[in-house]
Amino acid sequence: MQLYLAPLQGYTEFLFRNAYARHFGGIDKTIAPFLPSGLGVTVKHKRIKDLWKEHNELIPIDPQILGKSAPEIVPVGKYLFDYGYDTLNINMGCPIPTIRAKMRGSGILAYPEMVEMLLEKLYNELQNKISLKIRLGNESAEEVKALIPVINQFPLKELIIHPRIGTQMYEGTVDLDSFSWCVENAKAPIVYSGDIFDLATFKKMQNKFPGISRWMIGRGLLFSPFLPEIIKKNDCSWVKDELYRFWEFHNDLEDEILTYRDRPKNQLNKLKEYWRYFSQAFNDSENIFFKISRAADFENFRIIIDEIRKNGIWRAGLTENDQFTFIKFL
Template structure:
């Protein structure tokens, strides 16, 4: 009797096929919106979750306004999970947001306890709530009781002092949040000064919630140094480093990278441009959105200052297209130091 052989193909999410680490795209107001997420996910590999910039002002209503719905987009982009983020100090508002997200098919929402800007933090929102663990405890108590979706938190080590994290960890451990990402700075620092690796290191043994590290990973070398310092951490969120060099997650994971990275970056930035024009109905605001991104991308060219100057002055689509063509003709895209082949 002939023996038939069958091949069974298992389709697994990318992070289960490839070894850990897990890498997350950090939320960036003004940059990691729906258009960036979808174009990025089509062009680059290595990222396991994409975080939206924070949402606010979730009104009492039975549906989200069209603009917010559009910004939320799909629960997956090219197979990568999308996690919507909310900035709020109101448990009911967080719940409303979580319920909308759940109905749209998302599996997780993230609560922003990290935003450092004085106009936010001054109102005890974002990192401004970190000195008040009791408030966080109360909000999480209500949210976790009512929300049928994973809730994760992104925070800093504190607002005024990194020691604030120790009381906060007790609160997070007692809650049922699915994951805690810590940007290893305090709110008062904004984005400057050093990350506080010593305090982050102390948190690891105290934290019983799955913990992710965030802050200043700009190259494979940076990543390797952090991985060596914190061997038990296997989840890493990357913001600016990934915006400078979109190949960074793949390089960290050892995934093959295009041999002609300059051409790949050109294709990506062109796709991004046309996708923004489509999303914004050819509004000239596309140019300022792209300039915001070029402020990061230009840093991985051989002469960042000159590259950004070419882009900074453009006002029309024609000028933008000419400037991009000139940049790719005259400058070399080098990437972060260790992603170079």
């Protein structure tokens, strides 16, 4: 069984990945958050900063690009191949309305003929192995039924499926019946991605889909950074004694952010963004996030963090059968 860290734009960039890998185990591989596409044959090295080798010594990584046409994707694919990345993942799942509207991300899923044309050109023009990250469709899960026969014509390295449709964004539930259809009909090795927030859910999924051996974890790892190790060990009894590792990781992440982000306001905002997720691991998470989001400066932020460290009650991943509930707040 392999566990993948999901690409989460704005969260799982190299600062996070490296701090994470120094304190937690269980992740075998990751896909980088998407590089935006752009026209033009020259690629500046700075554009792929997140993928620089020196930033990626700890977790094996495949680059991802968001684009709908070969001229947008091929120059970046070639550049990445020459730089040493043998695989390119194409993002066909991004649900952001302005991106979908331009037939990028999940927007392309409703047009299997466009996907076919794109893949044909990529296979002709690139040496990279190609993998795809898709949803079940843009507006309907029926779309995947027209899409899979098209992508079955190509020797994809893997097919990562998040079983929602684009218009759902992250709302509602994952559609496991349609995912099941994909498992039966897709030729490429499948990676499952969606709503694995706890051991109980993972086990249920593993029982339901015994043929799947690659599992991707995104938000669940931000809520509960111990989750990949819990899954690999099939045990969570040890977590309560190792919570100090979360705080060591937090210090490390803060150092990374202070090193690589320049303006104090940006640095603080970045940390606050992570707490949108980290707070979920504690009881009274909404109140914790509210306090953190109002921190005026680093001094104030650290006082709040110290208070949580002393008095916060960790709730995530402590018991085997509990399903973790994600509390959404803005």
